[in-house]
Amino acid sequence: MHFSERLYPQARLGMLLNGIETEGNVIDLSIGEPNVPLAQDVLSQIPDGFEALTQYPKPALQFELQETIARWLSRRYKLDLQCFSAKDQITILAGSREGIFMLPIALFNHQLQHGQPITVAMPDPGYPIYLASAENVGAKVQTISQTQLSELTTSELDVYACWAEIDLMFVCSPSNPTGEVLSLLQWTRLIELAKEYQFILVADECYSEIYSEPFAPTGLLEACAKMGNSKFENCLAIHSLSKRSGLPGLRSGFIAGDTHLIKSLQSYRNYHGVSLSSIQLKGSQAAWSDEQHVLSNRQVYGRKFDEFSKQFSDLSCYQMPAGGFYIWLDVGCPAEKFCQRLYQEFAIKVLPGHYLAVSDLTVEALQQYVRIAVVCEQEDIPFIGQAIKQTMQFCCHSNSVGGHVA
Ligand SMILES: Cc1ncc(COP(=O)(O)O)c(C=O)c1O
The missing domain is CATH 3.90.1150.10 (Aspartate Aminotransferase, domain 1)
Structure with a gap:
């Protein structure tokens, strides 16, 4: 259906x-x-006037937010800011949901227009928007369970043999609904597979900040950096302020990673037209800057x-x-x-x-x-x-x- x-x-x-x-x-x-x-300190930094709404959001504000996010990524995942371009490696989203839904169409629209269907793999069970995003472009759907992901590093046999067919794969860590978290070893294996079989690996990490101290979940970009994939080839990580900051009404998130992929997303989004208002951009900047x-x-x-x-x-x-x-x-x-x-x-x-x-x-x-x-x-x-x-x-x-x- x-x-x-x-x-x-x-x-x-x-x-x-x-x-x-x-x-x-x-x-x-x-x-x-x-x-x-309510994160009062954060929200108090949002401008209280409505003047900002009389103009389209200024690119400079968006750029400031990208820079703020890059600093957060570097603190959280120990990324080297010298090798990271905020402008070219981050796309701002109006919440992670719209980013997830848009990914297959934005990244594969040439291929799809030439009648070449794609295959999207996703966690099962999982957040329903992965499936909807695949169905939206008539993609073939493959599912991978958390158990199969866990076995990737522990089994000699590859329990999931369809890697060559996959064009885009969503994984979710920490997982909604199971709460499982991918280990560095699992990330490493997935990154290797994405390279070997040339598929795009997308990590939905919108629950990344909710964990028991001191076990902060490892992220995809962190794992890339640790294995020397400093350009995050074939990899994208999605984050959001909805769960991290308890601000789902702000509708603010981002995708970061591979420059080529981010470039495609940015050019698609110029036309797609989902952008954040100045109020959202300023609020987001305040939220990503604050860890308290x-x-x-x-x-x-x-x-x-x-x-x-x-x-x-x-x-x-x-x-x-x-x-x-x-x-x-x-x-x-x-x-x-x-x-x-x-x-x-x-x-x-x-x-x-x-x-x-x-x-x-x-x-x-x-x-x-x-x-x-x-x-x-x-x-x-x-x-x-x-x-x-x-x-x-x-x-x-x-x-x-x-x-x-x-
Ligand atoms: C796994 C997962 N990804 C993404 C989202 C979307 O969150 P938002 O669009 O508010 O960033 C949710 C929301 O519940 C979720 O559970």
Whole structure:
């Protein structure tokens, strides 16, 4: 089914819960909308007048933001700024989502116009926009599971034999939804494969700043630099302020990496026309320049995960994620039934895991998984933890949920 006809996971959840009556305030943990204190210091640097909106954003402002991002990249991933050109190796995005959706069409439009279809590989399960971006250009889709990625470095046999067909590959680290993080070894292997088979490797790293100290996830560009690929050949990394700074409404992100690829993206975007207003550009500059609010956010998530770990200490299926802010849980019973019951009894929304699956096999494999976004209030976690455990117990021992599931 084409993406334009397929319900987005949250809309599908809406259908699943439609008609179920619940009491009290709904706690929505089905969507990755951060819930961290407002970064007041950062936002106070956004101009308060509206004059800026009477003009197109000035290229100089965009350039200043590119420079600020380059400095952030160099601090975060130990990149040598001397070998990095902010102007030629960074493209500003209005959030990472539009960048992801645009990538196949922007990078392969000549090929596509000449009737040569492309193949896009993506994580399964994964963020739905990878699949939509591939379908948007009629690409052949290949999926790769986190387990297959993990085996890349540990198995003598290549468990994933289709490298030669791939034109563009998305990976996500830390992963939405599983919270797994790629190691330096895995990155290295992927970068080698991208070079050997000449495909474009795209790392979605929008959860890169949410982790337990001191285990900052390794990034694609960092891995490139460590193995001497200082030009980031065939590689692009995507970042965003939505999760890092808790500012999804600012709509601000970027892609950085291979100069040739960035050049194609920049020329496509000149026409594509998604640019940031001066207000967004200034706000973004302030956010990428400041690390204090990111550290505070990380501590907020840390405390929330500590409380969930306490609540779930008797659940063998619970594992603290290596990064990001999702709990990926095998609830031991059909996930849809679990979600309905959790909503009906406790007014808590979580997402069935198979709504994020790409292949039929993964849809099958994930029938008992749910994704819980840790975006609740700290004080609600004991209630949420107990509600989840009670619902698991109930659903595992019964074949019906209220009057809603046959
Ligand atoms: C893996 C992943 N990538 C990208 C995005 C898009 O984020 P934004 O467009 O707000 O930067 C999300 C949002 O939830 C996500 O989970």
